[in-house]
Amino acid sequence: MITTLAISGYRSLRDIVVPLDSLTLVTGANGSGKTSLYRSLRLLAETAQNRLIRTLAAEGGLQSTLWAGPERISRQMRAGVHPVQGTVRKDRVALKLGFSDDSFGYAIDLGLPSAEHPFPLDPAIKLEAMWTGDLFSKASLFAERRAGMVRLRTARTHEWREVMQGLSPFDSMVTHCADPENGAELLALRERMRDWRFYDALRTDPEAPARRPQIMSYTPVLSGDGGDLAAAIATIRAIGDRETLDEVIEHAFPGSSLETGTGDHAGILFSQTGLLRPLGAGELSDGTLRYLLLVAALLSPRPPELMVLNEPEASLHPSLMPALARLVVLASAKCQIVLVSHSQALIEAIRHEGAVSEIRLGKSFGETGAPDVDAPRWTWPKR
Template sequence: MITTLAVSGYRSLRDLVVPLGSLTVVTGANGSGKTSLYRSLRLLAEAAQGRLVAALAGEGGLSSALWAGPEAFGRSVRAGIHPVQGTARKGPVSLRLGFSGDEYGYAIDLGLPVPPHPFPLDPAIKLEAMWTGDLPGRANIFAERRGPHVRLRRARDGAWRDAALDLSPFDSMVTHCADPTDGAELLAARERLRNWRFYDALRTDPDAPARRPQVMTYTPVLGGDGADLAAAIATIAAIGDAAALEAAVEHAFPSARLEAGPGERGGLLLHQHGLLRPLGPAELSDGTLRYLLLAAALLSPRLPELMVLNEPEASLHPSLMPPLARLLAEASRRCQVVVVSHNEVLIDALHGEGEVTAVRLHKELGETSAPDLDPPRWIWPKR
């Protein structure tokens, strides 16, 4: 389980370190930095897919993603005595992302490309490190990248060996230097990072993919857009926890039941008390469809190590918050769950389901902080 998330220099996250638990709820006012924290987790997962630089380019390039304020705030500025002013930069331009847990940790440091460069908006990977335990040190780092040079600890004697001498600044050592011999730990960590799952684009509009006819096939993992909802529901009923799915539907819609299988209505039918016929996906309300999408994601027979949901309460009536909270709490007993939300009804319901790590974000002078928390100890590897 990941116990610490650290972000520095990314949008409003000038320097933020927060704890993560089995079930973590990130909340705060609009514009407090919730989405930036969600994106930072997603960017870490993109590094394992080799898409980190492209993902940042999609956000407008490094210059757009960087913290836009000064390197640090003096006491007089925070007290309102003096205005915020730019100062001479002491350190290099840097966007840093990292996490650590019981087993391993990872950090990546991105900066400006060295000119001349054909794509000046692309960030360059300056440093990467992966280690065992919660904090990096000389003895526990097993993979390290500085500039184009990557080295790994040899499995047989623990000595360093060169894994790459000219790795491109847009390629990560996680994707290019993992091997089953000396890079076995790096390889295992890469596969675990690739297994992280994110849900923030489950559409319910009239043209949503989940409303269209679908091919019914073995689907243990719901897609990010929900296009395979019917197949995912059928897979849960066949090889997953069918009783939990039935209970989730009953809890949200008393006396209702789902039917999934081949059919002209896209393979998914919802039988509701009082209706003479079941409803297909195209006929369901936005809230009903969204709840079924979330149920399919959270009851997956193949849960990831980490699942992150961004504002899952969208389109849901307050009466559906307790059933959703129960689904989230039950999923967190089988995998680590991070929920980004500002819905107090859902947050209260989650606290009623058991232990929750609450991360309440606050923004002051454009900087996001978590004032209610004592930040975990964290050390950034130096360039």
Template sequence: MLTTLAVANYRSLRDLVIPLGRLTLVTGANGSGKTSLYRALRLLAETAQGRLIATLAQEGGFTSTLWAGPETISRTMRQGRVPIQGGPRSKPISLALGFAGDAYGYAIDLGMPSPENPFPLDPVIKGEAMWTGERLSRSSLFAERRNALVRLRMSDSGVWREAMDALSPFDSMVTHCADPADGFELLSMRERMRDWRFYDALRTDPDAPARRPGIHTYTPVLASDGADLAAALATIRAIGDARTLDETIEAAFPGSRLLDDPAGLRLRQHGLLRPLGPTELSDGTLRFLLLVAALLSPRPPELMVLNEPEASLHPSLMPPLAHLLKTAARQTQIVLVSHSAALIAALRETGCCEEVRLEKSFGETAAPDCESPAWTWPKR
């Protein structure tokens, strides 16, 4: 389980280190930095897929994603005695992302490209580190990258060896230096990061992928756009927790049940003479079914991140959704970003979530109610 998320100089997250629990609820007003935190987690996952640099370019390039304020905000600036202004930098320009958990920790440090770089929107990777346990230290470090040089510590002898001395500044050691022998821990962490799941684009409009006809086939993981909803629900019933599936549908829509129809999704609702297909379901009903398929996956990931899943849902669906999240958190760690007062209240009643409330001051996102875990960034 991840216990710490650290972000430095990414959008409004100038220096944020927060704790993560089994089910972490991220709240805050609009513009407080919730989406930036979600994107930071997604960028870490993109590192394991080899897409980090391209994703940052798609966000507008390295400079547009950097913290736009001064390197430090002094007390006199906060008191209004002097204007907000920059000054001589004491550290190099950097955007850093990292996490730590029970087993491993990882951090990556991105910097400005050189003037002759033909791709000015792309940052370069200045440093990376991977270590065992929650704290980075000389003894826990087992993989290190500084500029183009990557060193791995051999698991049997503890001796360091050079794995690569000319790694491209656009490539991560996570994707290019994982070795089944000397770099087994690096390989293991890469595969675990690749298994993280993100759901923030579960569309319910008339042209949504989930409304298209779908056949029942083995589908233990719901697609990120929900296109295989019918197959995912059928797979839960066949090899997953069918009882919880039925109980969740009953709690959300009393008197309703999903039908085993090989032709696709069919929901029998109380009072109707025939079941409804995906094109006939309301936006809220369809979205709830999408969340059910994601959270009751027969192949739960180590980490699932949901961004504002309550969209289109009636307040009456928040208690069943909170119970579903609590149930799913027994098998997978969940980070939930939400500003729904009804869902937040329902989750608080379950007593199973750790809440991280974000607020913004002087353009900077902070978590004032959280005690920041100890964190050390790797050296360049």
């Protein structure tokens, strides 16, 4: 389980370190930085897919994604004695992302590309580091990438060995040096990060993929857009927790049941009290369909190490918040969940369900902070 998330230089996240628990609720007013924190986790996951550079370029490159305020905000600026203004830069331009658990940690440091590079929106990877334990130190470091050189420390002799020279500044050591023999630790890290799951684009509009007949095939993981909902529900019934599936449907819609059609191409069949026939996905309201999509995601027979939900309450009626809260808490017993929300009804419902770690974000002078959270210790590796 990830216990610490660290971000520096990304949008309003000038420098923030937050703890993560088995279920972490990220809250705050609009514009407080919730989406930026969510995107930071996605960027880390993109590293393991070798898509980090492309994703940042699509956001406008470092010039658009870097912290836009002064490098440092002095006490005089915060007190209003001095105006908030730029100062002479002392540190290198950098966007840093990192996380750790009790076993190991990982950090990546991105900077500006060289002047002659033909793709100016692509940031360059300047440094990567992987270490044992939750806190970085030179003694605990066992994998390091500086510029194009990657070296690993041997497990037996603890001596450093160089495993690659000339690694492109746009390729990560996590993807290009992960090897069962020479980079087993990097391979394990890559596979862990590739297992992270994100849901922020579950579609419920009239043309949503979930509303169409689907190919029925073994589907232990719901797709990002929910296009294989029927197959995912059928898989839960075949090899998953069908009792919990029935329970969460009953809790949200008393007297209702959820099944799937038969044949190679089928859809969901949602039966409700008082109706003479079950409804298909194309006939459901946006809120009902979204809840069913969240059920399929959270009751996956193959739960991930980490699942991140961004504003899952969209389209849901407030009466469904207690059912969604219970569903999330049940799922957090099998995988770590980070849930980003500004719905007070959902927040209160999750609190009512039991213990939850909460990160309330706020802004001061354009900078996102978590004033009510005790930040874990964190040290960034230096270039």
